Amino acid sequence: MNFSRSLASAATALRAPLRAPSFFAHHFATFFATFFALGALFLAPAAHAQTAPVTAAAAWARPTVQGQLASGAFMRLTAREPVALVGAETPLAARAELHEMKMEGDVMRMREIASLDLPVGRPMMLGPGGYHIMLQGLKAPLKPDMRIPLTLMFRDASGHTSKLELTVPVLAHAPDEGGAKKP
Known part of the structure; x- marks a missing residue:
């Protein structure tokens, strides 16, 4: 008999109209749903972004004059793992290329290179007259004391x-x- 009463109670409960959630319960649920959705939105890119095992120091770019469409970016890179610098980009230039300058006979030549291997634990200098990042097709002049965004891309073995x-x-x-400017 208890079983049939329990069954009857359950059937009655199922037919009962559903009550609207209280004001507090509704807003509490909405708050947490929004909180977790936004948290997932902001944390998802961080989970997929991979930071390079490289540090950059003494980075700088050379200023340009009106009408000049190219400049160089220079720095000291130190790798914690074996990687190669394979590219660069900035929204301020149409292209950012890896370049090498070297003497060929009596002539200094500059050429684009596909990659630059970074030795582990030893600084690799990117500077005027050697390896550097060439910013070509500048969209505006680079003025002294500006700060420009630059993204370096690396590839491991x-x-x-x-x-x-x-x-x-x-x-x-x-x-x-x-980090201070030279006079």
């Missing part, structure tokens, strides 16, 4: 890519080791 986001100051001269 297994083919995985990673990025290093930089904000590079535009300076007339290379910064000293403390």
Whole structure:
């Protein structure tokens, strides 16, 4: 008999009209749903972004004059793992290419290179007259004391890519080791 009463109670409960959730319960649920959705939105890119195992120091870009469509970006890169610098990009230029300058006989030549292997634990200097990042097709002049966004792309031996986001100051001269401008 208890079983049939329980069954009857359950059937009655199912036919009962559903009550609207209380004001507090509704807003509490809405708050947490929004909180978790926004948290997933902001954390998802961070979970997929892979930061390069490289540090950059003493980064700078050379200023330009009106009408000049190219400049160079320079820095010291130190890798914690074996990687190669394979590219760069900035919204301020149509292209950012890896370049090498070297003497061929009595002539200094500059050419684009596909990649630059970084030795583990040893600084690799990107500077005037050597390896550097060439910013070509500048969309506006680079003025002293501007700061420009620059993204460096790296690839490891297994083919995985990673990025290093930089904000590079535009300076007339290379910064000293403390980051101050040279006179």
